[in-house]
Amino acid sequence: MIDQRRTRKLNLKADGLGPVVYWMSRDQRFRHNWALLYACHKANELGRPLEVIFTLAPCFLGASKRHYDFMFKGLREVETSLRDAGIPLTVLAGEPGQTISSYASHLGAGVVVTDFSPLKPVRDWKNRAAALLPCAFYEVDAHNIVPCWKASPRQEFAARTIRPKLEALRDTFLTTFPHPEAVYQPDTLSRPAVLWEEFADMIEADNSVIPVSDLEPGERAAEKRLRQFLDHGLDDYAKGRNDPNAGCVSGLSPYLHFGHASAQYAVYQASLSSSSQESRDSFIEELFVRRELAENYCFYNSNYDSFDGIPDWAKASLMNHAADHREYSYKAAQFDRAETHDPLWNAAQISLVETGIIHGYMRMYWAKKILEWSATPASAFDIALWLNDRYALDGRDPNGYTGIAWSIGGVHDRPWFDRPVYGKIRYMNASGCARKFDVPRYIASFSDKNNPA
Numbered sequence: 001m002i003d004q005r006r007t008r009k010l011n012l013k014a015d016g017l018g019p020v021v022y023w024m025s026r027d028q029r030f031r032h033n034w035a036l037l038y039a040c041h042k043a044n045e046l047g048r049p050l051e052v053i054f055t056l057a058p059c060f061l062g063a064s065k066r067h068y069d070f071m072f073k074g075l076r077e078v079e080t081s082l083r084d085a086g087i088p089l090t091v092l093a094g095e096p097g098q099t100i101s102s103y104a105s106h107l108g109a110g111v112v113v114t115d116f117s118p119l120k121p122v123r124d125w126k127n128r129a130a131a132l133l134p135c136a137f138y139e140v141d142a143h144n145i146v147p148c149w150k151a152s153p154r155q156e157f158a159a160r161t162i163r164p165k166l167e168a169l170r171d172t173f174l175t176t177f178p179h180p181e182a183v184y185q186p187d188t189l190s191r192p193a194v195l196w197e198e199f200a201d202m203i204e205a206d207n208s209v210i211p212v213s214d215l216e217p218g219e220r221a222a223e224k225r226l227r228q229f230l231d232h233g234l235d236d237y238a239k240g241r242n243d244p245n246a247g248c249v250s251g252l253s254p255y256l257h258f259g260h261a262s263a264q265y266a267v268y269q270a271s272l273s274s275s276s277q278e279s280r281d282s283f284i285e286e287l288f289v290r291r292e293l294a295e296n297y298c299f300y301n302s303n304y305d306s307f308d309g310i311p312d313w314a315k316a317s318l319m320n321h322a323a324d325h326r327e328y329s330y331k332a333a334q335f336d337r338a339e340t341h342d343p344l345w346n347a348a349q350i351s352l353v354e355t356g357i358i359h360g361y362m363r364m365y366w367a368k369k370i371l372e373w374s375a376t377p378a379s380a381f382d383i384a385l386w387l388n389d390r391y392a393l394d395g396r397d398p399n400g401y402t403g404i405a406w407s408i409g410g411v412h413d414r415p416w417f418d419r420p421v422y423g424k425i426r427y428m429n430a431s432g433c434a435r436k437f438d439v440p441r442y443i444a445s446f447s448d449k450n451n452p453a
């Protein structure tokens with residue numbers, strides 16, 4: 001049974017008598033997916049068939065070939081799993097809100113179910129669909145443990161303000177997942193296999209950011225990664241998570257971003273682990289509290305993707321220091337090519353460009369130095385966002401917008417001592433990194449530009 005608090009209605013239309021459509025968007029997986037489970041449940045309740053639609057916009061927030069490659073491979077796996085359950089997947093190209101509405105009208109759909117995202121373009125698609133769809137339209141938060149709109153009715157100040165709210169609801173939402181109910185599907189409901197290559201050709205993506213070959217996409221790979229982490233990484237997480245050489249972070253963020261992994265399933269499994277309490281708590285703090293805090297920020301702050309979204313104290317303080325002398329100053333293209341004076345920063349950038357991943361601790365250093373070495377704080381925000389979204393496999397995510405807003409704009413943080421350029425934004429430097437980990441070793445791992453052969 002699906003907890004009704006995970007769902008909300010996006011229009012006023014009643015359930016109709018036609019087929020049920022799950023408009024899969026952010027949660028691109030078959031298992032542990034409350035939106036698919038709800039769609040199966042609706043199909044059975046109404047005695048109607050179910051199909052799944054994925055709408056492909058011609059471009060999405062600057063996603064590159066690297067991102068589409070990861071996404072398409074994951075979706076191929078979803079197609080197979082759905083087919084095995086007798087549920088067809090169809091991909092439709094075009095503006096998503098319009099496209100899903102036209103398809104549902106043509107089909108005579110009785111219900112459309114979709115998953116949740118706090119991001120503006122996705123909300124725009126849904127607003128369009130809510131206005132155009134001829135039938136009931138439901139949204140299910142399949143990404144968060146506590147549905148974003150239930151966790152808090154407002155933008156939270158910090159982890160300390162959202163944590164008690166999430167904790168109070170945790171036990172009622174942190175459940176196991178039922179298997180998707182078998183749905184009666186008539187023989188007439190057959191759809192052609194998806195022509196993935198044709199869709200890949202249609203996309204307007206930056207082909208210069210090439211796919212990464214050493215990270216396998218998809219639900220099975222995500223499950224394997226989670227299992228490996230629980231068995232071999234989690235125990236060291238509390239003491240080692242700030243050491244980028246230690247290899248004891250989960251590496252789950254690309255899978256979570258594309259919905260190949262369920263955060264709820266991962267938290268539930270971590271809570272059952274025999275690893276130390278300290279490590280379990282620390283991991284769950286990140287994956288549950290910090291991640292859902294980021295969702296809250298993007299859901300309630302329409303300027304989440306710009307300098308305008310940061311708190312007034314931080315804006316005022318940064319603007320007071322906007323004209324401060326910068327010891328080093330770089331343009332976006334120099335950051336992009338990892339051409340700063342700092343081998344540590346360059347190594348982090350090379351890691352991002354080449355592997356699509358930067359370790360979480362280095363991400364903070366990386367963003368704060370962009371603030372320190374850019375002409376203005378607003379341009380630093382834009383450069384960090386551009387680089388993160390261009391290369392990071394987990395980019396264009398609420399965690400990315402919020403992580404940059406935290407590092408550069410003090411979001412969810414407090415004012416610190418006033419200092420040049422940073423104002424009251426928390427400072428970070430290379431000697432702080434050296435106290436936490438073996439900096440030369442990290443640099444040597446990503447060294448092609450730092451130590452040309």
Ligand SMILES: Cc1cc2nc3c(=O)[nH]c(=O)nc-3n(C[C@H](O)[C@H](O)[C@H](O)COP(=O)(O)OP(=O)(O)OC[C@H]3O[C@@H](n4cnc5c(N)ncnc54)[C@H](O)[C@@H]3O)c2cc1C
Nearest residue numbers: 249250251252253286287290291360367394395399400403
């Ligand atoms: C400047 C900056 C940019 C960032 N950009 C992104 C981004 O584009 N996409 C992204 O998913 N995360 C981003 N983060 C948050 C965090 O760095 C990554 O989630 C984490 O490094 C991913 O690696 P992991 O899965 O091995 O994390 P683990 O340490 O294993 O953590 C497990 C999960 O917890 C969540 N988590 C961990 N740290 C944070 C955090 N600080 N805030 C919110 N959730 C967190 C993530 O979902 C992560 O996958 C950014 C942070 C900063 C400071």
